[in-house]
Amino acid sequence: MADIRYDFRSDTVTRPTAAMRAAMAAAEVGDDVYGEDPTVNRLEHVAAERLGKQAGLFCPTGTQANLIALMTHCERGDEFIAGQMAHLYRWEAGGAAVLGSIQPQPVLNQPDGTLALGDIEAAIKPVDPHYARTRLLALENTMGGQILPQGSVGAACALAREAGLACHLDGARIFNAAVASGVAVADLAAPFDTVSACLSKGLGAPLGSVLTGPRDLIDKGRRLRKILGGAMRQAGIVAAAGIYALDEHVTRLAEDHANARRLAEGLAAVDGFVIVPPDTNIVFVKVTGASAVALKAHFLSCGVGVGTAYGDRLRLVTHLDVGKDGVEAAIDAARKWRGPAS
Template sequence: MTDYATFANTASNAPTVVDLRSDTVTKPTAAMREAVARAVVGDDVFGDDPTVNALQERVAALLGKEAALFMPSGTQSNLCALLAHCGRGDEYIVGQMAHTYRYEGGGAAVLGSIQPQPLPNQPDGTIRLEDIAAAIKPDDPHFARTRLLALENTWGGNVLSTQYTNAACDLAHARGLATHLDGARLFNAAVASGRSVSDLARPFDSVSICFSKGLGAPIGSMLVGSRELIQRAHRVRKMVGGGLRQVGLLAAAADHALTHHVARLADDHALARRLADGLAALPGISLTPPQTNIVFAQVSDGRGPALIEHLKSRGVLATGLIGLRFVTHLDVDAAGIDHAISVTREFLAA
């Protein structure tokens, strides 16, 4: 095993901290910074930024949809989708632990008067089809109007099967609902499953993707869907402050990520498996093998918070909101992963 302290001191591009909190912590590569510097820009509020326009066309075609809209964040992209699909007094069906429901400040309810109908997520992230069907309200003034089904892929790093998403969307559409996918890590799902992003996006009326996670851009998301839906979302984006000016600088970073950082997501997945294998071999650690770049682990004696602090003291950052969570990304390498395993072993032995 490589001694990480030695490695960090001898490798000029190696981090001194192994940051496994999230794939959002990635820094722009030198090549990405060059792409930003070369970007041709204009005023995107006037529709004059050629780099943004080209990226929107590229992403819409990539996901097999008519149109796309650049957003500063995934939270804003999901919010604009929900408000474009639903009106005041409408309802969307969503998982109890879904990001759009649990981790985005209740934006749909606060800003759109849209009622969420949360349903239990199964361990693989799915919502049982019978639960979805039972939650759809009849057309009656006593009830909020059920308008939308929102799913998420990946889910805690796990890939929803196309068999499931097709069935869930077919059910929703048959009952008159639209469908939205929070695809923040959809490219991870595509690489892990061997399917195209257009295949994964096909059954959904709208999809949100993120450039600032595994793809390594500093900022940015994209909402895709029909031209009519994107026109409505464009109005919402303006209302929530998402209209930006020379945003082609950011679009250039996202475009570079799409060109150069998608295939390499397989490296992140391999590092996650390396970490999971190393942790699983330690006494007192339990986990489920990861499908993509996220590893969840539990410490059997309840010392998870203490382990997080110990890791931090040795230069390894992780989160513990839901068990222990480690996320691999382009700024993490094998030496860093081995260091994380070694420090965990040291803690458990003590």
């Protein structure tokens, strides 16, 4: 297999910068299980403050942060509503059902990533012993790189609250949404009770997410984190990377978005390539007349790693470890495409 020189598979492949590593090395630490790691405590406070919430909980992964959120809002036999393409429904190993005994109720995502209000309303179960109890609406922003329109978010959350539901946001890339839309991240988070935000991906920390929300739910979540095996000891070393990411890497997300636009424009100029203009840092590519698997192999032969093929679609994600030279290399590889025999 050819070596990957330019890695567009995901923004999860980023590595800590030298300055971030220095911050990690200098971190003051303590035992976080006892609540004594000052760097973890600071990260939780900073993240909660940025997102406009009372408290935060540092988790090793976004998957765990979302699962904790679901389990704080829902009891055994309860149900949450989410989009068919939501990460916490489709790509988190069924954890809510396996570990929380919580039933997912997926509904169709619209082309812009939103959920239709009529679909949400129809999915809410009546109070009847035959049904799971609908307790939560979970949305995701960005959704496949698309920014959810804030008006749609507000309307969906208002509908949920009228029905007595809580609201959770999988904000894995919420800072991308804030930078690209010009809307403050706290305003994007405001309609939701709880919000998870990823510190890796575009922000470039080596790991970690912060779940934010009301203090009572976060206190409950801290116990759930222990149950789920996510309690850590001298975690300030990695929490320092998260603080550095929040302080230094948010505004630079605009560079990733600009690189994604350039990438989309270059790929769209190649015959057979169909591109949806990206909102943020994720570019989806459809190729006509050939398998996306073959196209993925072609990119790899040119030293360009791209995301998993979905039928006739590929995904390319820009991030701090692929700059303009990587974008041009990907465009050049596309220009060399001659179909499955190439």
